[in-house]
Structure formats: structure tokens, C-alpha cells
Amino acid sequence: xxxxxxxxxxxxxxxxxxxxxxxxxxxxxxxxxxxxxxxxxxxxxxxxxxxxxxxxxxxxxxxxxxxxxxxxxxxxxxxxxxxxxxxxxxxxxxxxxxxxxxxxxxxxxxxxxxxxxxxxxxxxxxxxxxxxxxxxxxxxxxxxxxxxxxxxxxxxxxxxxxxxxxxxxxxxxxxxxxxxxxxxxxxxxxxxxxxxxxxxxxxxxxxxxxxxxxxxxxxxxxxxxxxxxx
Amino acid sequence: xxxxxxxxxxxxxxxxxxxxxxxxxxxxxxxxxxxxxxxxxxxxxxxxxxxxxxxxxxxxxxxxxxxxxxxxxxxxxxxxxxxxxxxxxxxxxxxxxxxxxxxxxxxxxxxxxxxxxxxxxxxxxxxxxxxxxxxxxxxxxxxxxxxxxxxxxxxxxxxxxxxxxxxxxxxxxxxxxxxxxxxxxxxxxxxxxxxxxxxxxxxxxxxxxxxxxxxxxxxxxxxxxxxxxxxxxxxxxxxxxxxxxxxxxxxx
Numbered sequence: 001x002x003x004x005x006x007x008x009x010x011x012x013x014x015x016x017x018x019x020x021x022x023x024x025x026x027x028x029x030x031x032x033x034x035x036x037x038x039x040x041x042x043x044x045x046x047x048x049x050x051x052x053x054x055x056x057x058x059x060x061x062x063x064x065x066x067x068x069x070x071x072x073x074x075x076x077x078x079x080x081x082x083x084x085x086x087x088x089x090x091x092x093x094x095x096x097x098x099x100x101x102x103x104x105x106x107x108x109x110x111x112x113x114x115x116x117x118x119x120x121x122x123x124x125x126x127x128x129x130x131x132x133x134x135x136x137x138x139x140x141x142x143x144x145x146x147x148x149x150x151x152x153x154x155x156x157x158x159x160x161x162x163x164x165x166x167x168x169x170x171x172x173x174x175x176x177x178x179x180x181x182x183x184x185x186x187x188x189x190x191x192x193x194x195x196x197x198x199x200x201x202x203x204x205x206x207x208x209x210x211x212x213x214x215x216x217x218x219x220x221x222x223x224x225x226x227x228x229x230x
Numbered sequence: 231x232x233x234x235x236x237x238x239x240x241x242x243x244x245x246x247x248x249x250x251x252x253x254x255x256x257x258x259x260x261x262x263x264x265x266x267x268x269x270x271x272x273x274x275x276x277x278x279x280x281x282x283x284x285x286x287x288x289x290x291x292x293x294x295x296x297x298x299x300x301x302x303x304x305x306x307x308x309x310x311x312x313x314x315x316x317x318x319x320x321x322x323x324x325x326x327x328x329x330x331x332x333x334x335x336x337x338x339x340x341x342x343x344x345x346x347x348x349x350x351x352x353x354x355x356x357x358x359x360x361x362x363x364x365x366x367x368x369x370x371x372x373x374x375x376x377x378x379x380x381x382x383x384x385x386x387x388x389x390x391x392x393x394x395x396x397x398x399x400x401x402x403x404x405x406x407x408x409x410x411x412x413x414x415x416x417x418x419x420x421x422x423x424x425x426x427x428x429x430x431x432x433x434x435x436x437x438x439x440x441x442x443x444x445x446x447x448x449x450x451x452x453x454x455x456x457x458x459x460x461x462x463x464x465x466x467x468x469x470x471x472x473x474x475x476x477x478x479x480x481x482x
Contacts, residue, residue: 002478006480074468210466
């Protein structure tokens with residue numbers, strides 16, 4: 001039994017979970033700052049960002065050490081590779097929170113206006129995806145991870161709709177262009193958060209099943225007419 | 231050129247103690263196949279069944295079929311002939327200590343009555359070249375004894391000795407476990423080179439070594455072959471939980 005090695009894998013997982021918790025909290029705080037225009041939340045996000053970056057470096061170093069010193073195999077090897085990739089995605093979730101508060105700070109210069117996009121809803125869907133993906137990682141549950149993948153479409157759809165609605169605002173109310181542009185960047189950041197959650201979920205599936213489900217293309221199916229469809 | 235090996239329903243015993251149970255496995259020609267598993271799992275016994283060496287052990291007994299190329303080795307040929315076609319390299323290098331380097335390599339041929347001096351010279355050189363040892367020993371072939379070489383060189387000398395009789399299959403039982411990392415790397419490079427001409431079966435405890443040199447890897451446990459598959463599959467995503475537990479150190 002490689003007791004020490006498996007304890008180290010546990011430590012690696014724990015560290016990543018703490019980091020993911022910080023990133024998830026940052027997104028929630030960023031959206032709250034957008035909603036309430038409370039800039040004190042921005043300072044908290046800046047502080048978390050520094051901590052998330054420190055965790056990212058520590059986790060990569062731990063993973064590198066384990067690869068070099070322990071020569072992991074099979075599910076352990078897949079776990080470490082997944083951790084390295086999830087680490088990067090979680091760090092980018094933290095970056096997205098920072099991108100959002102940069103826009104929130106810019107929006108402070110303008111009087112609050114209602115924009116035709118439901119940012120809290122997008123945020124709720126995206127953070128829910130992150131939470132579920134991380135939960136699947138905690139439990140090593142490939143089935144739960146697979147379910148996260150299906151959720152991305154809803155966020156993509158909201159983002160597309162935000163794009164067209166905000167474009168309309170820019171055309172029809174040009175004096176609100178900057179507010180619309182900043183809101184668009186926030187919507188785009190939340191869409192990216194959902195993409196990172198999708199990546200995390202894919203990495204969980206890879207860790208548990210050894211299957212690469214990225215950029216999935218359905219196999220061609222021959223229908224009744226003999227024609228192939230994908 | 232190497233030939234394929236086909237093992238069907240192979241059982242082996244030491245007296246009444248059965249050590250292999252119904253092994254079915256194919257080894258493709260001109261590939262390296264690694265066998266891994268915990269101590270006492272039967273992997274060494276298995277390779278010793280491939281050149282009829284298991285029978286030489288006290289009360290060693292075998293049932294089942296082993297075909298090497300077209301030859302059913304337990305029915306169609308004598309053990310001596312089999313061992314010419316199936317060379318073996320052991321864990322500890324075992325050159326004949328009193329013989330020169332030249333005589334070590336030529337010993338198998340001389341034992342079979344081969345006396346043509348010019349051809350012997352050619353075969354010794356060719357074998358030492360194949361074993362990647364020629365450049366290091368060519369000036370001392372008759373002056374130095376096999377035992378005067380370093381451990382890694384001795385192991386390559388043993389490989390040259392095995393190659394001299396022109397085998398089709400090379401069995402290697404932990405060939406690098408007694409060697410330092412530099413010598414180990416040379417042996418691994420050598421295995422890579424030799425695959426083009428021989429079929430190689432290598433028993434190893436070093437899983438990284440199996441991953442580096444073998445196209446296919448089989449996992450033995452308690453005298454049974456649990457699974458055999460492409461090496462990359464075994465080490466990244468094995469099909470059997472027991473294999474995964476073993477290679478990830480969750481065993482026992």
C-alpha cells in the first residue's frame with residue numbers, strides 16, 4: 001500500500017477544494033457587487049484573487065512533485081492530470097470575478113439603469129454549474145459530472161440573447177452604450193464561468209472513467225433513408 | 231525474424247502445488263510484451279514454460295499448449311532445440327566467469343559443435359553489435375574475461391550470448407533489476423532495437439520500464455493472467471479493478 005502517496009493525493013484534492021470555494025464565492029460576490037453597486041465587495045474579491053493565485057501555484061507544484069517522485073499510474077495519473085487542468089479552470093473562474101468587478105467599478109460612474117439582460121439569473125446558473133462540477137469532483141461522480149455538461153446550453157443561450165439585446169440598446173440609446181458594453185462584458189464573463197465549469201466536469205469524467213468527452217461529436221447515425229447524419 | 235507465441239490453457243505445477251492456472255495468451259511477433267505482477271504471481275514461472283525450463287526445476291510439470299511460430303514446443307521438439315530458438319536473459323548477469331568475452335558469446339555455438347573460426351568471428355561481432363557492446367569490448371575480446379566487465383556490460387554480454395545462437399524469441403526475466411539507471415537505460419534502448427528482429431517477453435517489477443519498452447503488458451495475479459492489453463491502456467485505464475489496484479499501489 002502506498003499510504004503516503006495516497007495521503008498526498010488527498011491533500012491535493014483538499015487544497016483544490018478550498019481554492020474552488022474561494023473562486024465560487026468571488027463570483028457570487030462580484031454579481032452581488034453588480035446588483036448592489038457595493039464596492040466594498042470588490043476589495044474582498046481582490047484579496048481572494050491573490051489567495052486563489054497562491055493556491056494555483058501551490059497545487060501545480062504539488063502535482064508536479066507527485067508526478068516526478070511517485071510516477072502515478074492509471075486512476076491516480078488521471079486524477080493528477082485532472083487536478084492540473086481543474087486548477088487552471090478554477091483560477092480562471094477567479095479571474096472572471098475580477099473581470100466583473102472591473103466593469104462594476106466602471107459602471108459606478110453612471111447612474112444605474114436597467115439593462116435588458118438577467119445577470120443574476122446567468123450568475124445563478126453559472127455558479128450552480130461550478131458548484132455541481134466541484135461536487136462531482138469531491139465525490140468522484142462521473143454521472144453527476146456528465147449532467148453538468150448539459151447545463152451549459154442554457155447559459156450560452158442567455159449570453160447570445162444578452163448580446164443581441166445589448167446591441168439593440170447601443171443602437172437605439174447610444175448614450176447608454178458604455179453601460180451596455182460593460183454589462184455585455186459581465187454576461188460574457190459569466191458565460192466563461194459556465195465554460196470553465198464544463199471543463200471541470202469533463203475532467204472529472206476523464207478522471208473516473210478514463211474517457212475523453214471534450215468537444216463531443218455524436219457518432220454518425222444512418223437513418224431509415226440510408227443517409228448519414230451527425 | 232521473431233515469431234508469435236500462442237499459449238493455450240497452460241497450467242504449471244511444482245509437485246502438487248499449482249502455480250499457473252489456464253493461461254491463454256498470444257504474444258505478437260516482433261513486439262515486446264511485458265509481464266507484471268506481485269512476487270510469486272507466476273510470471274517468472276510462465277516465461278520459464280516458454281522455453282521448457284520449468285521442467286528442469288524439481289517436480290516442475292506443465293500442461294497445455296505453447297506454440298512458438300508453427301512449433302508446438304511440448305510435442306514437436308526437444309528442449310535443447312527449443313532453447314536455441316528461445317533465448318533467455320536472467321535477473322543477475324551470469325557470464326561464464328573464466329571464459330573470455332569472445333568465448334562467452336561463442337559458447338552456445340561451440341556447444342552445438344560449430345567450429346568454423348571465420349564464421350564464429352562474424353557471429354560474435356554481430357551479436358556484440360546487436361547487444362550494443364561491441365564498441366566497448368572489441369579491443370579486449372580475448373584478453374578480458376566476461377566477469378571483468380561492469381554489471382551493465384555483463385548483462386549485455388549475456389544478451390549477446392543469447393543472440394549468438396540466432397533465436398526467434400528472447401525471454402528476459404527482470405533483466406535490469408540489478409543495474410544502475412544508466413545501464414538500465416542501455417538495456418531498455420537495446421530492447422527497443424532488438425524488437426525489429428526478435429519477439430521479446432520481459433518480466434519486470436518496474437512498471438515504468440514495462441511502460442517504456444513494451445507494446446503490450448499482461449498482469450498476473452495468483453497464477454492467473456488477469457488481463458493483457460496495449461501497454462498505454464494498462465497504465466492509464468486498465469480494464470480490471472485488480473490491475474488498477476496493483477499498479478496504483480492499493481494492493482494488500
